[in-house]
Amino acid sequence: MDQDLPVSAPARPATSPGSVPGDESARGRVHAVIVTYGREPERAAALPLLRDWLRGAAGAAAPPLAEVLVWDNSPTAECPAQQAGLVYRHDPSNGGTRAAYASAAARASACGADWVLFLDQDTEPPADFPERIGRALRDAAGRGVPPAALVPRVVHDARLVSPARITASGAVRPAPLPEAGTRGAGAPTAISSGALLRTDVLTAILPAPADFWLDYLDHWLFRSLHERGCTIAPIDCELRHSLSVASGEPLSPARFANVLRAERAFVGRPGPVTELAYRLRLAVRALRWSRRAPELSRLAWRAALGARP
Known part of the structure; x- marks a missing residue:
């Protein structure tokens, strides 16, 4: 309460x-x-x-x-x-x-x-x-x-x-x-x-x-x-x-998923050029975390492919 x-x-x-x-x-x-x-x-x-x-x-x-x-x-x-x-x-x-x-x-x-x-x-x-x-x-x-x-x-x-x-x-x-x-x-x-x-x-x-x-x-x-x-x-x-x-340090998977969902809501459904730019940013993020935080990398790849993280 x-x-x-x-x-x-x-x-x-x-x-x-x-x-x-x-x-x-x-x-x-x-x-x-x-x-x-x-x-x-x-x-x-x-x-x-x-x-x-x-x-x-x-x-x-x-x-x-x-x-x-x-x-x-x-x-x-x-x-x-x-x-x-x-x-x-x-x-x-x-x-x-x-x-x-x-x-x-x-x-x-x-x-x-x-x-x-x-x-x-x-x-x-x-x-x-x-x-x-x-x-x-x-x-x-x-x-x-x-x-x-x-x-x-x-x-x-x-x-x-x-x-x-x-x-x-x-x-x-x-x-x-x-x-x-x-x-x-x-x-x-x-x-x-x-x-x-x-x-x-x-x-x-x-x-x-x-x-x-x-x-x-x-x-x-x-x-x-x-x-x-x-x-x-x-x-x-x-x-x-x-x-x-x-900070450069990995977030928890739950927090990172929330960031991705909020970011998707903020970007909305823009035109094709902006959407491509957004998904490329997600792909770069996925590559950056691929070794240090594989679970975060998977979440970013899912978002880059259009799935809900």
Whole structure:
């Protein structure tokens, strides 16, 4: 059964009496969600920073943090130490990031937060991350139409992995965000961990399809923004993140099969040229794993031949 342990402190109102909705967008009240699995939530890399932020100890430039939702997909509940503004939710059915993000969007709307910040358990933000978010929000507020998302640079083993561009065949290539009013090859995308999405936009595009309960959810989110003509703005900072699919180590067969299914759902049924490019990518993957992980290689060959992995 789901376990929801809220704190006693009520959410603060989104705006002061007599204010115009959205006139705090330069400050941008934030709701943060941190998703854990198989790890005590207290050991999540970003949680100490979020605790300080809740206490108002994140620096003068940081926007207000309305609430932190700790979403635990582990089989067994491990409730973190309670704190005003911190809510723990245990989901033993493991609804993945899809369930966590849906809950975060609903809670952000309920407490009047303008933005939702996504974080994974192994994402390491810098100590001044809240203040850098605040500066990005102020910069964005001066551009007129607010962006739908703010994204930092994310590195895995000192290698840039986000932001990126994703092609119709699902190939992800790290790349800087496009300049306003320009377009490049492929849609801009990003790792969701460390990113902020506007609550109203996120609420409008959710729920995500069930295929993206864990993998490719971030790419689905950013493609949805791209299809709606939304803009994405940068946060001038760098986060360290452990990206399992980029580690070079074999995934478990179950996880790899899920990646392949989500990737197939993301690509859909494109034209013959894109479909060929996608299947060639799968064949290359199958060859790469043929010696180190024969079972993964077989799954990739099945997908390349059009079978469900």
